[in-house]
Amino acid sequence: AQSVTQLGSHVSVSEGALVLLRCNYSSSVPPYLFWYVQYPNQGLQLLLKYTSAATLVKGINGFEAEFKKSETSFHLTKPSAHMSDAAEYFCAVSDLRAGGTSYGKLTFGQGTILTVHP
Amino acid sequence: GAGVSQTPSNKVTEKGKYVELRCDPISGHTALYWYRQSLGQGPEFLIYFQGTGAADDSGLPNDRFFAVRPEGSVSTLKIQRTERGDSAVYLCASSLRAGGLMNEQFFGPGTRLTVL
Numbered sequence: 453a454q455s456v457t458q459l460g461s462h463v464s465v466s467e468g469a470l471v472l473l474r475c476n477y478s479s480s481v482p483p484y485l486f487w488y489v490q491y492p493n494q495g496l497q498l499l500l501k502y503t504s505a506a507t508l509v510k511g512i513n514g515f516e517a518e519f520k521k522s523e524t525s526f527h528l529t530k531p532s533a534h535m536s537d538a539a540e541y542f543c544a545v546s547d548l549r550a551g552g553t554s555y556g557k558l559t560f561g562q563g564t565i566l567t568v569h570p
Numbered sequence: 571g572a573g574v575s576q577t578p579s580n581k582v583t584e585k586g587k588y589v590e591l592r593c594d595p596i597s598g599h600t601a602l603y604w605y606r607q608s609l610g611q612g613p614e615f616l617i618y619f620q621g622t623g624a625a626d627d628s629g630l631p632n633d634r635f636f637a638v639r640p641e642g643s644v645s646t647l648k649i650q651r652t653e654r655g656d657s658a659v660y661l662c663a664s665s666l667r668a669g670g671l672m673n674e675q676f677f678g679p680g681t682r683l684t685v686l
Contacts, residue, residue, distance in 0.1 A: 495678050497677070
């Protein structure tokens, strides 16, 4: 069964600093990988997704993530943090079937709360 | 267009009572998912529908939990004999179809269930 581990339940950065949120996955086959963001009192919003087309994936709001099969990682980065980036971030995995289509369900990590200081 | 909507936004009930949580997916989305998010945790999969049928209900914790989607649109998650451990935010998501490159799931704001 697939699983996702997010290292660090809380990350704090200064405004303008690099954001790095870590995600490692465990999957029996190469998965689809996702990062979602959850702002207070709002639903989860997709930031970006990896579906085997390119290992470096660019998402919304200046975020990007790199799929590294050798490290089973999909870390999320942003060169310069903004106050509006403060939220909770979730990494998620969807296993692929043998034919290449993904299962419907997502397995999420426990989340990382990002705090941005002025 | 409208996103995924869930009602009620908050539900407080007493232990042992029955509750129903409703999800209205994005129009035209054939796949619908239910997740449960406990405090401090990531969402946990419960069940998903492709059309009217439950394609995978492996995440339902026990037989007190049941979900339906009779017409392939609105879904209702039903919890019988609620327990305090059922307290959580119940999230609904929909996608154009389940699986494949187009399976981006759009989430609703959730229903916060509190069992006293």
